[in-house]
Amino acid sequence: MSDGLRLPKFSVGVGDRFAHQAKAQLAACVLAADAGVEVIPVWNKSNREHMIIGSEPSQTRKAADVAVKELGWTKPYFLDADHINLKTVERFLAPCDFFTLDVADLIGQPAKPEAVAAFVKRHPELVGTVTIPHIAEPFKTDETFVTGVANKFLAAVQHAGEIYRLLVEKKGAGNFVPEVSMDETDSPQTPVELLIILAAIADEKIPIQTIAPKFTGRFNKGVDYVGDVAQFTKEFEEDLAAIAFAIRTYGLPENLKLSVHSGSDKFSIYKAIHDGVKKFGAGVHVKTAGTTWLEELIGLAEAGGSGLEIAKEVYADAYAHSEELCAPYATVIDIDPAKLPTPEVVNSWTSEQFTSALRHDQSNKAYNQSFRQLLHVGFKVAAKMGDRYLKALEANEEIVAKNVTTNLFERHIKPVFLGL
Incomplete structure (x- = not known):
């Protein structure tokens, strides 16, 4: 079940909303290789993000290809059609080679x-006493269970099968990596x-290479894990x-691995991920690692001058439209409005x-978690600025890139994949 494109053992999902940081993100994977571990980049951008920004998946592909060429990257890399379904898949078919099959609505x-x-x-074999090696207690099940x-899950899996078969028809078997997401339950x-x-x-004959189950605790956008x-x-x-x-029982691909969704900035569980993967000799996909859009804002603010002005302007607009910006992300953010500084206060701030x-x-x-989360969902504000925002990124490329690379390597790749 595993002929064709293979996702290597360790991979990291990187979002690049404005398609300007692919090189800086890839530079973090180069640093990982220099440190002795192969971490493969998987660029992802959801249909919703493309709609908000007014971009196309082909632009994300182009940015990734250019970065790979410029840095001389010879290892694999992928472009993820993030959370697609039958209605949204069309525009992702040509540029993407990794598909996250989104069946949340059918769970x-x-x-x-x-x-x-x-x-x-x-x-x-699933009815009665189920013994899974390395789990101390066998599970007792019956037919009712x-x-x-x-x-609860069969309709969702069957729908994943439908999407998978459409992809095979359009792209050919083995020409893409399938992931099934079961975390939105x-x-x-x-x-x-x-x-x-x-x-x-396995019954649907989907050769999945990653699966995203649901874990205990809250995986809020861009902030640490909340839970036990x-x-x-x-x-x-x-x-x-x-x-x-x-894998042994059902003949699933031998490189099938766990995908930790909303993986960005979950610092308190990175040691557990590293230790678990090491203990089992397993692979892992951390998606999405490093909130690149926030690192862009940090870089602009750090640059001072017009860069800082743009960062302040983004906050003022996000503050004024917080309800509208937060609504689509309500289940994955926890903002305390009382902790949000007013735009007047922020306008008086220094870069630092x-x-x-x-x-x-x-x-x-x-550090202000509510401030961070509001800006995390506020990328729509920068999208509305259009060329003005993109030109600011280009004018301050060096300082922005430094923040993107350092954040991804030091705060994500090092603890998860190197155990440092």
Whole structure:
């Protein structure tokens, strides 16, 4: 099930909303290679982000290709059609070679009773005592339990199968990497539930190379993990064990690995990810690592002058339209309006005050999580500025790039992949 394009063991999802930082992002992967670990970049940009910015996936592809050429990168790299479905896939077909199959809307929608019954009949190994190596306690299941799990996830997996088959028809088998995302559901899957999902994916003959399950805790945009790290560690390691077992049992691709979604800035769980991956000899895809758009703003603010003015202007506009900007991201942000400084206050700030509030350094007393999250969802404001914003990035390329590269390498790649 694994002929064709293969995603290497370690990969990092990088977003580049304005298609200006591909070289700076790739530079972080070059630093990783110099430090002795191969970390493959996967550029991603969702349909929603393209719609907001008014860009096309072909522009993201062009930026990645140019960066690869300029830096002489000879290892693999990918472009992810992030969270696509049958309605949105068309514009991503030509430029992309990695597809995140978004079936979140169908999780919990009941599958046809006869399809569920056939699944349960086909998988007697999932009923009774299920022993997964490296998980201390065997799982006790019965037909009712397996039927319930299948009923919750089977329709979603079947829809993923539909999208996958369309991609094969349009691009050819083995010409892209498929990921299935199951993280947008109400509660984390247990290892045996993940096993049931993987059995269904194997039945659909989707040769997935990454799967994104749901974990305990909150994965808010651009800020640290909120939750019980010990519980996350347990779930992460049990998922690794379930995947290893499913590869052997169902003939899924041997390089199938976990994908940690909203992976950006989840500093408190990076050690658990590194240790778990090392313990199991497994791979991992951290998506999305390093909030590049915020590093652009930090670079502009650090540059001072007109760069700082633009950063302040973006904040003032985001503050004025916070309700509208936050609405699409309501489930993945936690902003305390009382902690947001007024634009008048921010307009009086120096470069250092602005960057201290925005840069994700929890040891800095001036760091402001609400300020950071509002700006995270405020990229629409910069998009409306059009050429003015892009010209500012180009005028301050060196300082912006330094922030992008340093953030991605020091705060993400080092702790996750090097354990430093």
